[in-house]
Amino acid sequence: MSAFFVDTSALAKRYLSEPGSRWVLSWILPTSGNVIAVAETAVVEMSSLLNRRRREKALTQSQVSILQANFLLHIETEYLVVPLETTRLLEAHYLTNKHPLRALDAIQLACGLHAVAILKTSMTFITADINLLTIAASEGFTVDNPNSYP
Numbered sequence: 001m002s003a004f005f006v007d008t009s010a011l012a013k014r015y016l017s018e019p020g021s022r023w024v025l026s027w028i029l030p031t032s033g034n035v036i037a038v039a040e041t042a043v044v045e046m047s048s049l050l051n052r053r054r055r056e057k058a059l060t061q062s063q064v065s066i067l068q069a070n071f072l073l074h075i076e077t078e079y080l081v082v083p084l085e086t087t088r089l090l091e092a093h094y095l096t097n098k099h100p101l102r103a104l105d106a107i108q109l110a111c112g113l114h115a116v117a118i119l120k121t122s123m124t125f126i127t128a129d130i131n132l133l134t135i136a137a138s139e140g141f142t143v144d145n146p147n148s149y150p
Helices: 008-015 021-028 042-055 061-077 086-098 103-119 130-138
Strands: 003-006 035-039 080-082 124-126 142-144
Touching (some): 008 042, 035 103
Parallel strands (some): 003 124
């Protein structure tokens, strides 16, 4: 069993067929026995992502509804959701002073660091964002990019 913190750019690959999706499916499904941690903000980010794809005509409204329902079920039953609390926001604030991070990336990283503290184990931080990948590595995470896998 391994533990992964998965940001939304990587998490989306479970729900959409993209480069790296097959690799994500190899470790994210419950049958893998892995712990999958996500930030609570993923709920909003995933909705935004799916609805952007609908506006771009890459998905239909029906597909978006099904994907959102599946994702919300997984949020409730499969993922360790790191809550967005004041402490996470203060840590994200600190991280933006230390690293060149966008706001949501700082929150993702703060949630990843909190997931490590909750589980008391090392985690692999998974993101398709190169900047966030580099910064997560500097914060002590093993990192991986799903876009590195066809």
